[in-house]
Amino acid sequence: MTQTFRIENAGLINREKKISFKFNNKSYFGYEGDTLASALIANGVHLVGRSFKYHRPRGFFGAGVDEPYAIVQLYRNGETEPNIKATEQELFEGLEAKSVNCWPSVNFDIGAINNFLKIFLPAGFYYKTFMWPKSFWYRIYEPFIRKAAGLGVASTKHDKERYEHKYEYCDLLIAGSGPSGLASAYAAAKNGAKVILAEDKPRFGGSLLTSDVNIGNQSGKDWAEGIIAELKSMPNVVVKNRSQIFGYYDHNMLVMSEKVSDHLPATKKYHPNKRLWYIRAKQVLISSGSIERPIVFGNNDTPGVMLSSAAKEYLKVYGVLVGRKPLVFTNNDSGYETAIEFKKHGVDPIVLDTRKNPESEIIDEAKNLGINVKNSYVVVAAQGYKKVKSADIASISEDKKQLGKIENLQCDCICVSGFWTPTIHLASQSGNKTKFKEEIDAFVPGQSKQNEITLGAANGVFSLDETLKTSFKAGSELSKKITENDNEIAIPNVVEKKSSQHDKFWCVPLPKGKNYKRFLDFQNDVAVSDVEIALREGYRSIEHVKRYTTLGMATDQGKTSNLNGLQLVSEIENKVVPAVGHTTFRPPYTPVSIGAIVGREVGKHSKPTRKSPMHSWHEKNNAVFVDAGVWLRPRYYKRGNENLFEASKREAKNVRTNVGVCDVTTLGKIDVKGPDAAELLNRVYTNAWLKLPVGKARYGVMLREDGIVMDDGTTTRISENHYHMTTTTAQAANVLSHLEYYLQLVWPELNVNVVSTTEQWAGAAIAGPKSRDILQKLFPNSDVSNEGLPFMGYMEGDFFGVKARIYRISFSGELAYEVNVESDYGNFMWEKIIEVGEEFNIQPYGTEALSTLRIEMGHVAGSELDGRTIPFDNALEGLVSKKKDFIGKRSLQRSAFIAEDRQRIVGVVPLDKQTSIPEGSHLVKDDKAPLPNPKLGHISASCWSVEYDNPFSLAILKDGKNMIGQKLYAMSPLKNKVIPVEIVSSHYVDPKGERVRS
Amino acid sequence: MLYINCPHCGMRSQNEFSYGGDASVKRPELNKEVSDQEWDDFVYNRKSLRGKHLELWQHISGCRQWIKVERDTATHEIFRTFKADEEVA
Numbered sequence A: 001m002t003q004t005f006r007i008e009n010a011g012l013i014n015r016e017k018k019i020s021f022k023f024n025n026k027s028y029f030g031y032e033g034d035t036l037a038s039a040l041i042a043n044g045v046h047l048v049g050r051s052f053k054y055h056r057p058r059g060f061f062g063a064g065v066d067e068p069y070a071i072v073q074l075y076r077n078g079e080t081e082p083n084i085k086a087t088e089q090e091l092f093e094g095l096e097a098k099s100v101n102c103w104p105s106v107n108f109d110i111g112a113i114n115n116f117l118k119i120f121l122p123a124g125f126y127y128k129t130f131m132w133p134k135s136f137w138y139r140i141y142e143p144f145i146r147k148a149a150g151l152g153v154a155s156t157k158h159d160k161e162r163y164e165h166k167y168e169y170c171d172l173l174i175a176g177s178g179p180s181g182l183a184s185a186y187a188a189a190k191n192g193a194k195v196i197l198a199e200d201k202p203r204f205g206g207s208l209l210t211s212d213v214n215i216g217n218q219s220g221k222d223w224a225e226g227i228i229a230e231l232k233s234m235p236n237v238v239v240k241n242r243s244q245i246f247g248y249y250d251h252n253m254l255v256m257s258e259k260v261s262d263h264l265p266a267t268k269k270y271h272p273n274k275r276l277w278y279i280r281a282k283q284v285l286i287s288s289g290s291i292e293r294p295i296v297f298g299n300n301d302t303p304g305v306m307l308s309s310a311a312k313e314y315l316k317v318y319g320v321l322v323g324r325k326p327l328v329f330t331n332n333d334s335g336y337e338t339a340i341e342f343k344k345h346g347v348d349p350i351v352l353d354t355r356k357n358p359e360s361e362i363i364d365e366a367k368n369l370g371i372n373v374k375n376s377y378v379v380v381a382a383q384g385y386k387k388v389k390s391a392d393i394a395s396i397s398e399d400k401k402q403l404g405k406i407e408n409l410q411c412d413c414i415c416v417s418g419f420w421t422p423t424i425h426l427a428s429q430s431g432n433k434t435k436f437k438e439e440i441d442a443f444v445p446g447q448s449k450q451n452e453i454t455l456g457a458a459n460g461v462f463s464l465d466e467t468l469k470t471s472f473k474a475g476s477e478l479s480k481k482i483t484e485n486d487n488e489i490a491i492p493n494v495v496e497k498k499s500s501q502h503d504k505f506w507c508v509p510l511p512k513g514k515n516y517k518r519f520l521d522f523q524n525d526v527a528v529s530d531v532e533i534a535l536r537e538g539y540r541s542i543e544h545v546k547r548y549t550t551l552g553m554a555t556d557q558g559k560t561s562n563l564n565g566l567q568l569v570s571e572i573e574n575k576v577v578p579a580v581g582h583t584t585f586r587p588p589y590t591p592v593s594i595g596a597i598v599g600r601e602v603g604k605h606s607k608p609t610r611k612s613p614m615h616s617w618h619e620k621n622n623a624v625f626v627d628a629g630v631w632l633r634p635r636y637y638k639r640g641n642e643n644l645f646e647a648s649k650r651e652a653k654n655v656r657t658n659v660g661v662c663d664v665t666t667l668g669k670i671d672v673k674g675p676d677a678a679e680l681l682n683r684v685y686t687n688a689w690l691k692l693p694v695g696k697a698r699y700g701v702m703l704r705e706d707g708i709v710m711d712d713g714t715t716t717r718i719s720e721n722h723y724h725m726t727t728t729t730a731q732a733a734n735v736l737s738h739l740e741y742y743l744q745l746v747w748p749e750l751n752v753n754v755v756s757t758t759e760q761w762a763g764a765a766i767a768g769p770k771s772r773d774i775l776q777k778l779f780p781n782s783d784v785s786n787e788g789l790p791f792m793g794y795m796e797g798d799f800f801g802v803k804a805r806i807y808r809i810s811f812s813g814e815l816a817y818e819v820n821v822e823s824d825y826g827n828f829m830w831e832k833i834i835e836v837g838e839e840f841n842i843q844p845y846g847t848e849a850l851s852t853l854r855i856e857m858g859h860v861a862g863s864e865l866d867g868r869t870i871p872f873d874n875a876l877e878g879l880v881s882k883k884k885d886f887i888g889k890r891s892l893q894r895s896a897f898i899a900e901d902r903q904r905i906v907g908v909v910p911l912d913k914q915t916s917i918p919e920g921s922h923l924v925k926d927d928k929a930p931l932p933n934p935k936l937g938h939i940s941a942s943c944w945s946v947e948y949d950n951p952f953s954l955a956i957l958k959d960g961k962n963m964i965g966q967k968l969y970a971m972s973p974l975k976n977k978v979i980p981v982e983i984v985s986s987h988y989v990d991p992k993g994e995r996v997r998s
Numbered sequence B: 001m002l003y004i005n006c007p008h009c010g011m012r013s014q015n016e017f018s019y020g021g022d023a024s025v026k027r028p029e030l031n032k033e034v035s036d037q038e039w040d041d042f043v044y045n046r047k048s049l050r051g052k053h054l055e056l057w058q059h060i061s062g063c064r065q066w067i068k069v070e071r072d073t074a075t076h077e078i079f080r081t082f083k084a085d086e087e088v089a
Helices: A036-042 A110-116 A125-129 A136-148 A179-190 A220-232 A308-318 A334-344 A361-368 A425-429 A464-483 A528-536 A542-549 A562-573 A594-598 A615-620 A644-657 A677-684 A732-746 A771-778 A823-840 A847-857 A889-893 B036-043
Strands: A014-023 A026-032 A071-076 A079-085 A095-099 A163-175 A195-198 A237-240 A243-249 A253-259 A274-286 A290-292 A305-307 A326-330 A350-353 A372-375 A377-383 A390-395 A407-410 A413-417 A420-422 A433-437 A442-447 A452-454 A519-521 A623-628 A631-637 A659-663 A668-673 A697-703 A709-719 A722-727 A753-756 A761-767 A794-799 A802-807 A816-822 A842-844 A904-910 A922-924 A937-945 A950-957 A967-972 A977-984 B003-006 B010-013 B018-022 B052-058 B066-072 B078-083
Touching: A014 A036, A026 A036, A036 A308, A163 A179, A163 A464, A163 A594, A179 A195, A179 A220, A179 A237, A179 A274, A179 A464, A195 A243, A220 A237, A243 A274, A243 A425, A274 A425, A274 A464, A274 A594, A290 A308, A305 A308, A308 A326, A308 A334, A308 A413, A326 A334, A326 A377, A334 A350, A334 A361, A334 A413, A350 A377, A361 A372, A377 A413, A420 A442, A425 A452, A442 A452, A519 A528, A519 A562, A528 A542, A528 A562, A542 A562, A615 A623, A615 A631, A615 A823, A631 A644, A631 A842, A631 A847, A644 A659, A644 A842, A644 A847, A659 A771, A659 A823, A659 A847, A668 A677, A668 A732, A677 A697, A677 A722, A677 A732, A697 A889, A709 A732, A709 A794, A709 A802, A722 A732, A732 A753, A732 B052, A732 B066, A761 A771, A761 A823, A771 A816, A771 A823, A794 A823, A802 A823, A816 A823, A823 A842, A847 A937, A847 A950, A889 B036, A904 A937, A950 A977, B003 B078
Parallel strands: A014 A095, A163 A195, A163 A274, A195 A237, A274 A452, A305 A413, A326 A350, A326 A413, A350 A372, A659 A842
Antiparallel strands: A014 A026, A071 A079, A071 A095, A243 A253, A253 A274, A290 A420, A377 A390, A390 A407, A433 A442, A623 A631, A659 A761, A668 A722, A668 A753, A697 A709, A709 A722, A761 A816, A794 A802, A802 A816, A904 A950, A904 A977, A922 A937, A922 A967, A937 A950, A967 A977, B003 B010, B018 B052, B052 B066, B066 B078
């Protein structure tokens, strides 16, 4: 294909570099600097997709972010991305894109039958039709709608691209590099302020790229280039193109998506695909410009109908003609500017102006060039299906209600201008209460809510001279307040053509007997008739009309449709537009890749990974790891072909008969120091702490103020004013915060300091009847006999030259010790224990065996201390002091907590002694009872008892105290199991606790 | 994301803090007889105000200090911040 619509001597593209690309499997050429849209138009392609609801042919309406419907599926470097605007996607070598919303092809789309069924698809169609029968929803309607709707297909593959997050702080953040953005950035930069200037397009300059103006004796475009070059050279300025500020959040935090690689065939090595910037700005200057709004007329969605500003941009930036027989339909002077550009490039446009007799410099210039201008004329309807072939036009009466005789005019495009809508999305997102500006028929920002001001066209100022003056001033004054510098800047002289007042006219009436679709929202296929239905059916609030009709929703966020929708509602309701109000502008302003939002936090990077100092030993010895919070812990050590069940059984059995060693480094550890340390512990734990001697450990339970158990663990008195507290792995951080809360806010008079020492100590639990034998060999110079180091005793020892802490505490219920050394010696300690323990048949054991050991001993852990149980429920009431007060004590008097049939921990054994009971199973009296079967309790933890060689579980059971010996059923609908069980004591093994004291 | 002035560290983003609820709640003294109503008010009952609210935050990824923040629950405006032991006038 040749680029038949590309003209010479126009545009900012690089004609030296030809780029080949594919659209719907057909090959084309464009140039470096093209967008996919400009390159397609250059090749005469105007049909790019099908519309959302009616599957009507879709072309290009805008030339950038304003585009509502030229949305394609992009293929790049083996990946695919949906929801890409052809008008924003820069061309790169090998680009492939396909139409969306059409099947089997864009030229022959079966869904287009919806267009002929459109009388059946009015506003609220989905709400009304798919309500019944109810069972049809998920089987028939929803799959159908899912298939029919959507703007492309998300990739199901793993995304190979990398996305980065960046946090940045600046004095002034400037959104948009048009005249106001450049002027304010320049003034602020000259005052030494730290400035970030963001432009969503590849090229800086905004409207200066396409407007026929002079600034300081050079063209607007050259002036912009000069300013940008100077800004880029300043160390206090960051200038970013391809960067869209899409959201304005609390406390002047704005988020910007920078497309780092989307314009390249493949992402460069070490580069991200996109970078998401979180920018905290002292001051925000919104210079986001304005978007031309359409005039509404019949079939105004036909390919070839587009904004006149877009036609001008294709011509001036890309050297592309959108048509050779253009019709310009305008209610203001902007249409003339486009017509003039056509004329200058040898194309004869016809201008239809809704106004009767407008006069201005621009109009004079157009007329002097010989452009055919028809006043008081409108386009009634576009004709042509896949492309505009002609237009039905008519004169219109002064009251804009009566159409004259309809004439048919040959044309191949209709460039429409209904004046300008300031882009107030960011200002509105900041909380700014917008106000309606009568002179421009549009909303502009009102009272600032955060530190933000809006300048230039975004503020409804369309004169370049005024824009530059106010923007230089704003940039200078705001930066002066921050930097206290005041460098005066000469404001350049501006030459621009004066324009005349626009016409408020926005919608062409239907001619008699015609029922043309007149679209308001092009992305969501919302026509004038849809809004009329919504109002007829009683929807009044603009927010309700929006949701019922989908006007202004989705990725478009009403960029071109918002004001016309409001105009229509206000006319039908006979209210003024400000009384109707506008819908909420929500971030993001434009779609943001999910990948960019997620950033680097994917896969294993989604949370930090903590490893104990012995991790590499575990790896070398075939440990299979399990996530324990953010820690990786060995679950079991695989020998040969063992599975989890076999290995954990072997490990647990070995602890009961010989000796095992377990890595307990992950246990939370907190140093509690100070003269009032004992008093703090006494208030935090439910049991008494004031009389614990130095060199002794004690088990403690702490509650929340509501009486629920928060955590448990042992705390050891290391010296007079120094305690070593341990917490469960999961609660370590919460317990520290909890202690800090009471020390800082409730009892600041206590002289205590707390600090986490979790990572300072490596811990190994040596458990089993032979553990003392090992200990004696590890610490030959210490008396670790039952008398020298009794149960719950503590001593320091010399571990082959390394200082070690030895605690005689036990989670397994066996004779056991925990040895701690400083983390760096962890691996050394571990290897020594294994080496010395060899003759005693020592085996390392993982968390699975650890669980087995504690479950059959009836020791509670996280699955019982689940945020719903009090000490009594866990058979811990013996640890609750009656004498002293402590955190949460008063709550234990609540009537439910002292109820006679209060839930309580029990043991559960299956009657067949064979079937393992799934954790989470419910305990019921009658397995045949009608649903919902009353639940008496639930299985909290299950294991295979190595002591008795049968399954054993713990459960929290209603009236558990009196249920011992009862027969119940454990039901797990998830696993489809019903297991007859007997309730036994939770202390299944060694109920008197003799082993730990042996 | 809120921007919170930690009285110890200065302006920091919200993701360094964790929220701690109503700062006007006062824990009953230890060993004091407390009625059910008083205790419920302390543990459970909160006003869930719209507007100016004094609340606790902990600078958990910073100085670990608990601080008081006077914030508008509707607009998120932060008026003042205080150290844990500072009197709020």
